[in-house]
Amino acid sequence: MPVPLFDLSRLGPQVDEAVRDAALRVLGHRGYVLGAEVEAFEKDLEAYLAQNREECHAVGMSSGTDAQLALLMALGIGHGDAVISTPYTFFATAGCIHRTGAEILFCDINPSTFMMDPESLRSLLASLQRGSDGFLHSPKGNRVRLIVPIHLFGAICDLEKIMAISAEFGVEVLEDAAQILGGEYLWKQGTKKAGIIAPTSYVSFYPSKNLGAAGDAGVALCLDAEMAENLRRIRNHGMEQRYYHKVVGGNFRIDAIQAAVLRAKLPFLDGWNATRRANAAEYRAAFTAAGLLDRVTLPAEPHLSSGLTNHHIYHQYVIRVKDRGAVMARLTEKKIGCAIYYPVPLHLQECFAYLGHKSGDFPVSELAAKESLALPIFPGLRQDEIGEVVAGIRESIA
Ligand SMILES: Cc1ncc(COP(=O)(O)O)c(C=O)c1O
Structure with a gap:
């Protein structure tokens, strides 16, 4: 029995209808770029993320990548700066750092979670020299301005430790929350959604994401109102008033159709995330029953003991x-x-290659790249299909 890796049609007719209505509404009023649809989505997303009424600002962007680039521009990252991230992830994070002219510094991941290892981060920071300007400097002499940990595959990285280390060394954190909309974290006796823990963050709405648009879209998130204003300017060529450019920005504008579709789908997100978790539990049961736990390492659930539902x-x-x-x-x-x-x-x-790294520099990331394999997990995946996937794996490594 064939099993797809991902199948959007399984979200069902109710979702299809909501998406169609949203898209048709925009085609009807013809306000295609930014405008009221985008503002309404940004407000809904802020309310979804900031359950505890924290200040949180959402600025819709043309993609997750553009949201990150706009954030780096708003933070003034560029030539003479260095930004720390991890090598085992999607290309966009390092690609955006490179495009600002900043130097990329890598630190390795934790072998069980696939995400930034706080101890590797600490060793990297501790190995750097502090300059007379008060900043840590890379061996090439660039100021270390920012750390970008990535919440990979829907799990939350160890932000409490990472943010404590970053504060100790005086470096800011930007969360890459591209893959984790809806994930929660136990933060200082409360619950916080990933994406609004560090001062800045961004999410991707690529169609296969847990909340996916009908094309490319993303959002930049920040905790500061002035930063949000700056991001709004930067996404529209640095303009406030038309054709008066306060700063240099880009065309990072989100289409109204994408905002309308995302707004229609947002109320379903928690249900889909719950379904994904149920599928993960089904996999665990099936791998256990097949006796494969000595040959297959299942995904870690780093914050399982937090008592939160959306820990992954x-x-x-x-x-x-x-x-x-x-x-x-x-x-x-x-x-x-x-x-x-x-x-x-x-x-x-x-x-x-210009960074001069070689095989063996980040061994945990290199091993993860050799051994990791993603299996179907999408909402609508059936129990018998999960059984089929596990049976296929058992046949290959029995
Ligand atoms: C970890 C991570 N960062 C950044 C991005 C970039 O987002 P987008 O594809 O919306 O540009 C992605 C998208 O897959 C991602 O997975």
Whole structure:
């Protein structure tokens, strides 16, 4: 029985209808870019994220990548600066840092969570020299301005430790929340949604994300009203008044259709996240019953003991397996969808050869790139399909 890696049609007719109505409304009023649809979505998203009435500002952008670039521009990151992130992730994070002219500094990940390892971060920061300007400097002499940890695959990284270390060394944090809309974290005796813990953050609404648009879209998030104003200018070529450019920005504007579609889908998000978690529990039961737990490492749930429901929202279900080639071959033969996120860690990508890294520099990231395999987890995936995926894996490594 074929099993797709991802199937948007399984969200059902109610969602299809809500999406169609939203898109048709925009086609009807023809206000295609920014405007009331975007403002309404931004307000709904702020209310969704800031349950405890914290100040939180959402600025819709043309993609997650553009949201990150706009944030880096708003933070004034550029030539002479350095930004720390991890090499095992999607390209966008490091790509945006490069595009500002800043230097990329990598630190390795934790082997069980796939995310920034606070101890590696501490060693990196501790190895740097502080200059007469008060900033830490990279060996190339650039000021270390920012740390970008990534909430990978729908799990929350160890932000409490990362933010404590960043405060100790005087470096700001920007959360990459591209994959985690709806995830929650226990923060100073309260609950906070990922994306509004650090001062700045961003989310991607690429169609396969837990909340996906009908094309590309993203949002920049920040806790400061002035920063939000600046982001609004930057997304529209630095303009406040038409054709008067206060700062240099870009065209990072979100389409009204995307905002309307996202607003129509937002009320379903918590339900979809719950379904993804139920699918993960089903996988755990099936892998256990198949006796595979000694050969397959299931995704870590780093904040399971927090007592929160949304401690993991399973954007991806990524296992680790030594003989990945054999597993993929069998699953492909059975027409079962699977994918490698991500096959080449960023420090070994051709475009970053100029950074001078080599194999072995970030061994935990390199091993994750060799062993990780994403399996279907989308809402609407059936129990018998999960059984089929696990059976395929058992056949390949029995
Ligand atoms: C971790 C991470 N960061 C950034 C992005 C970029 O978002 P977008 O594809 O919306 O530009 C993605 C998208 O997949 C991502 O997964």
